[in-house]
Amino acid sequence: xxxxxxxxxxxxxxxxxxxxxxxxxxxxxxxxxxxxxxxxxxxxxxxxxxxxxxxxxxxxxxxxxxxxxxxxxxxxxxxxxxxxxxxxxxxxxxxxxxxxxxxxxxxxxxxxxxxxxxxxxxxxxxxxxxxxxxxx
Numbered sequence: 001x002x003x004x005x006x007x008x009x010x011x012x013x014x015x016x017x018x019x020x021x022x023x024x025x026x027x028x029x030x031x032x033x034x035x036x037x038x039x040x041x042x043x044x045x046x047x048x049x050x051x052x053x054x055x056x057x058x059x060x061x062x063x064x065x066x067x068x069x070x071x072x073x074x075x076x077x078x079x080x081x082x083x084x085x086x087x088x089x090x091x092x093x094x095x096x097x098x099x100x101x102x103x104x105x106x107x108x109x110x111x112x113x114x115x116x117x118x119x120x121x122x123x124x125x126x127x128x129x130x131x132x133x134x135x136x
Contacts, residue, residue, distance in 0.1 A: 005033040009045060011075070021083040023050065027059070027075040036064055036071060050077055056084060058092060 008030040015024050027046075031037050039059045047054040062073030078084035085098060093099040104110070117128040 003034065005031070007031045007034065007037050007041075007045075009042070009049070020087045021079040022087070023077045025075055027073055029062075029071045029073075030069065031071065032069045035068060042075075046075060046077065052077055055096065055098075056081070058084070058088065058096070060092065 010028040010030070011025040012028060013026050017024055027042070029037055029042065039062070042059055043054050043057040046057045046059075050057075056078045058076040058078070060074055062071050064071045076088075078088075081098070085093065088096075088098075090099060090102075094101050105113075117125045120128045
């Protein structure tokens, strides 16, 4: 289990997608003497292979084959940051640090607030959205 052991990258189903201004492909990673390879390391290797900056490389959906030694996932290489911000899903932009994370109340709190508001009509709905007082 050597962390500096060599890995082999193999691109399958390579497509140059001009509409989304990116290159997309399935990436097979062969890592026989390692348990797995980080996306950070893969992004660096792909950036040098395809002569682009590391920030434009997006990796996701990696699964390690049973028994180890091989992982498969998707890779996208965007031509520029503008197209990446335009076409990438928000959660992946947050992971890359290109967009701030939206802080919102928990799912349970949102549902409770919605159900409290259902009991009122009109302007009272706003008051119902606030949590009930714990006095009396």
